[in-house]
Amino acid sequence: MKKFFFIVVLMMLLPACAGNQNVAHPYDREDSNGTKLMTNREGNGIYNRELDDDRTNTNQNPNFIDLSESRPNYGTDENKLSEALIGEEGLTMGPVVRNGQDIRVTVYTSDDLSKKELRDREEELHNKMVRALPRYHIKINLEKR
Structure with a gap:
């Protein structure tokens, strides 16, 4: 009975580890040295884009540093x-x-x-x-x- 229960639990958990391998995330691409980590589909990095419309822009919270190029200084x-x-x-x-x-x-x-x-x-x-x-x-x- 214990073996049967262990096999059933194992059969339920193993498919959850696989995930969907066909979906590519825009930030998943990187070369062997990891130098292209955090690049978008066009190939220019996160630091080369205008951050005013970016989803990683932290200007929504006044406690974070303003990262846009037009920030007051x-x-x-x-x-x-x-x-x-x-x-x-x-x-x-x-x-x-x-x-x-x-x-x-x-x-x-x-x-x-x-x-x-x-x-x-x-x-x-x-x-x-x-x-x-x-x-x-x-x-x-x-x-x-």
């Missing part, structure tokens, strides 16, 4: 700060130092201004840059070049 923040200077004659952007949520921006002016005019100009630039990047604490340092 610190360079985007610097561009927003320099856009705040557009239309301001005689001002050029200097070094930008970022430390957590604090940003220190040095702006150079070619105008000869008094101390009061410098403070007023710094306050005006500070308001523009805070409107451009409200999530940072911005400190402006206006210097004569």
